[in-house]
Amino acid sequence: MEAIITATELAEALTGPNPPVLLDVRWQLTTPGAAPFDGRAEYAAGHLPGAGYVDLDTELAAAPAGRGRHPLPDLAVFGAAMRRAGVSADRPVVVYDGGPGWAAARAWWLLRWTGHPEVRVLDGGLPSWEGALSPPGPAPAVGHSDPAPGAGVLLAGAGGAARARAGVLLAARAGERYRGEVEPIDRIGGHIPGAVSAPTTENVGPDGRFRSAGELSDRFKALGAFGAAPVGVYCGSGVSAAHEVLALAVAGIPAALYVGSWSEWSADPDRPVAVGPDPQ
Template sequence: MTAILSASELMSEMTGSTPPVLLDVRWQLGGPDQRPAYEAGHLPGAVYVDLDHELAGPVSATGLGGRHPLPDPEAFGAVMRRAGVRAGVPVVACDGGQGWAAARAWWLLRWTGHTDVRVLDGGLKAWTAAGGAVTTDTPTPAKGDFKPNPGALEVLDADGAAALARSGVLLDARAGERYRGEVEPIDRVGGHVPGAVSAPTSENVDADGRFLPAASLRARFEALGAAGQAPVAVYCGSGVSGAHEVLALDVAGIPSALYAGSWSDWSSDPARPVATGPTP
């Protein structure tokens, strides 16, 4: 089963015998709360999930763990049950179109054991472009029964990421200028994990924010060294756009791990080495 679906495919499934649970995970890096945008119009039946507070745990005072630490599994499970997530019932995550936040929800559900989770390719923008209806009605789904069982997807810490950069392929999903250390608008210092390869998430999608075809994604990742012979992992700034790259790798048929704390975790420790420039 592919990890993404089109707006037309979702329309068909929503009228089928087992319609998916819909999660609206709109989020903007450094931007305002997206709940007002959700309340102004969303997919019928979609439940709003707050990425910063419900798809992430508390940020530590030292910054270790990153800007979006993994949430406590039980707390995450409670959020998913509130949204109506059930075992054996498909889930589709949607955001405003960038795909990062929806991918974060996808990754967390997959990590905690839900096997039927997908992302709406192109998000709300693709949905409305295809003629999909939106509503301002707030749904009240029946409580779900999802019980998280973490470990279905591989997670790395900083030491694991450093080791994989030596033994496999560690992809840096941030923009190239942040990888090279030319700018760093958010974290303590610019640059990248030594040995990591620059692989901006923006190059996984077309101008409309839809994923490139699986064959094109596979060719892209193989050109970066992720051809399946060595282990692959991804990091980004705080584990959000990195989840989008893990999703793109999944579409391409390449398994990968996520360094969940990512650069915000790595750079919070002054003792960790930092590489700059265009090469690993």
């Protein structure tokens, strides 16, 4: 199954016999003390025709409670949000944001994890769309999505460390945060011992679109993600890491997501922290 869709392909699909449900998940990471990003206002100013808005902080994540900044959402809340946006199992879904694709990837990952059979991310996000945008209009027809938790694509804290020992654990945060040189958000900088630095920003080109499947495959193989070794990914709070899981899917490499990520790991002072450019 394809994980991403181009704007041209989406425009064609929207005229087909079973057009995809569109989810607008515009969101931006903000540092402590900064004004929060208002995705609903952005959506109201213009969105893809027929798209429904989904809020990352309240519908694609639960409130922080010792499980990281963006823990898994309550499935009842997530399911209600999906139904309100028109999601049903018998219709494909396309998710987009305003760039760089992290929020859209989080929604993509959650829909995959909860069993939706066909979901893709708009490559390049809203900036790649050349058609007209719509103002607020009628709400999408209510869907009948009934998400259920999946298996095999989710890591907990101890599982992240185990994946670093028994397979490959990719750290999707910026290199300077991985090395422990700076940490603008969490308690301390550094990385999970054994994790390999793999900033998710390197998965896209200057235009914000994913690099080719071949380029991504070469990149991840150079980082050790090949063969039978299981792959896991973490970031700061399980958002940009979902984008890396998406990039791995484009490359044909299955991977699990550590949802709590560094914000959960580093909050426990008893957990080991590595610094510097090397995994150990």
